[in-house]
Amino acid sequence: MSKDARNEDLDLTPEQKEKFDELVALLAGSGFGESGPPLETTFSQIEQFGHRAGRMVGRAIDRLLAEQHAAHFKGEQPCPTCDEMHPPNEQPHTLPLQTLDGEVPLPEPAFTCSPCRRAFFPSASRAED
């Protein structure tokens, strides 16, 4: 019997598992209250709520990791045309990325090379995979 890849849980430490269980209880409670779903609730309603909550968590994780990853581009970066180093622009470019779980704003640190009259986005290849 092959294992369904959708059932592959993350390896969490006992402390992380405890916090995860707290988050699950918090999200479940936001949908159905402290005492859980009422008697007439169908499993389909439960499943739809769980999926919606999962997409929300997925988008939040994508967003956090993308922001952390963008921080790698805080220093000067070489222009792809002339190799001259340039500091990032004050405002990053934000790309609305459509993910499996909905739209996630992907921060793209932006750079400008005046001699080459071009903008460049060294982190942009992240969105191409």
Ligand SMILES: [Zn+2]
């Ligand atoms: Zn250049």
